[in-house]
Structures are given as structure tokens and as C-alpha cells.
Amino acid sequence: MITVRGLTKRYGRVLAVDDLSFDVEPGKVTGFLGPNGAGKSTTMRAVLGLDRPTAGTALVGGRPYAALGEPLREVGALLDPGAVHPGRTGRAHLRVAARTNGIPLRRVDEVVEQAGLGAAAHRRIGGYSLGMRQRLGIAAALLGDPGVLLFDEPVNGLDLDGVRWIRGLLRRLADEGRTVLVSSHLLGEVEQTADRLVVVGRGRLVADTTTAELLRGLGSRRVRVRCARPDLLLAGLAARGAAVERVDAHELRVEGIGAEDVGEVAAAAGVPLHHLSEVRQSLEEAYLALTAGSVEYAGSDPVQAGAAR
């Protein structure tokens, strides 16, 4: 269990994390979602005792990381897969980590197997692909067989096979009863795996709910309607509380009500419709809207700025 309460971290003038509170429960995959710069890594670093909070607490099993007797046996983390000695083999790297943390060396073979490192474990890390580095980082996180695992953007740069593999691994780890927190800046990366989602924007909590609930809330309906006289529909649509955008002389985009309602408005107004369809708003777009105003490095087109990374 991870408990974050009133967590605040300030770097000079930057408020990276702002009074953040949430729990990460065992037996579930919790997605930690937010645009670049939202404060996800800073929060994870606080949980791991790598960053001292300006205020508030980030606890593992009710204790700060520094108070854990054998931290690697309690918490495993994948933060920066680049931070390893390039001249060592993967196996040697894991053996050093095991030895310095009092973990039996037989665990090395187990995690090499578990992380699917295979023969690459005997090669120097300098020659690893990004995917292999990621697997090595995951092997290191699993070394102490910890009950709590944090993965910071684990699918970054992975091919489809790698992404599928990580999804399966996260699921298995949670099914074994572990607490699993996985960060991402893309909803699409975590929506299939995460049971719960903690969404942050500009260091603040935006949503903390089940994935199903968040997706339901985000999937707001949008209706496309074409007819000869859209102007005759406007009053009726407004009366039903719809937000209406004029696309061109014959087309409206309606939000907030469904196609049935638009059809009824048209019938009441005696306007024959040429086209009526519901467009499910893209979830990624809706998620970006949810964190709108919280995208630190937004370009001129906020949808693109978020999607490109």
C-alpha cells in the first residue's frame, strides 16, 4: 500500500507537486496519468525517498522509505533505465545489486527469466536495445521480490511486443497481490491494464477513480447533424441544454445531448434531417481536456502537443 497525503514539492519557483493525496492499493494496477511535467516522477521519487517533500508525506506500508528495514525487499522501482554501468553484463549488474542488498544470488536467475532477458543477460549493457534496458530495469525492480512496485513510463520506446509483455507482467504482479503503480502520459497506454487511475495535472489531483468510471465520464457524446436549415434547430437544442457549434451552413456539432434528442428537436421544428450521427469523443482528447490548463509544455495545438510525446 502506498499512501500519499498532502504531498507538496517545490523546486525553487516551480511547484512540481501541489498538495497531492491518494492511495495505491494492493492487488490492483493503478495507472498514474498526467501530461509531461505534471509531477508524476517527482511523486514517485518522493515515495522512494529520493526527493524530500516540501510538505506532506509519501509512505510505503505506513512508513517513509528511509524507515524501511530492507527497502529492496519491500519496494521495487523502474525509474530511469539508462542509469546502469554500460560495461557490465546484465547478469553482473543484477548480481551486484543482489549482493549489496543481501538478496540471495539465485534471485538473479529468477528475475532474468521473469523479465525475459534470456541470452542478453550475458551481454554487456552498453549494447542493449531500449527494450532490453527496460527489461533489465524491471528485473532489478523485481530482485527483492517486493510487495510494492513503481514503474515510471515503462512502455516508453517499446515495440508492440514489449508493450504487450509489460501489460501482462503488471497484471500478473497485481494478481499476486502486489501494489503496482505505473505512470504514463497517455491514457491509451494504461486504460487496458489499470484497474484504477490517479490523474494529475500541474501537480494537483484531477481524478482518482476506477478506469471504467473515468472512461465513462470521459466518453461524452457528440452529435453531427446536417440539414438545410440548421438555424431552425438552435432554440430547441439550447432548450435541452446542448452546446452547439456551427460547422458550416448546413452542419452543426452538438455536445451534451444524444442523437435521439437532436432528432426529436428536429421533428418538433419540422426540419428534415440529411444526416444524424453520434461521434464518440476520442478518449485521449477527452483526457487531455480533463488536464487542460495543466499541460506545461503545450504547443499551439494542445491535442498534438500531448499526443506527440
Ligand SMILES: Nc1ncnc2c1ncn2[C@@H]1O[C@H](COP(=O)(O)OP(=O)(O)OP(=O)(O)O)[C@@H](O)[C@H]1O
Ligand atoms: N530536480 C528538479 N529541479 C527543478 N525542477 C524539477 C526537478 N524535477 C522536476 N522538476 C520540475 O517539476 C515539474 C514536474 O516534473 P516531473 O518530472 O515530476 O513531471 P512528470 O509528470 O513526471 O513529467 P514527465 O512525464 O515529463 O516525466 C516539472 O515542471 C519539472 O520541470
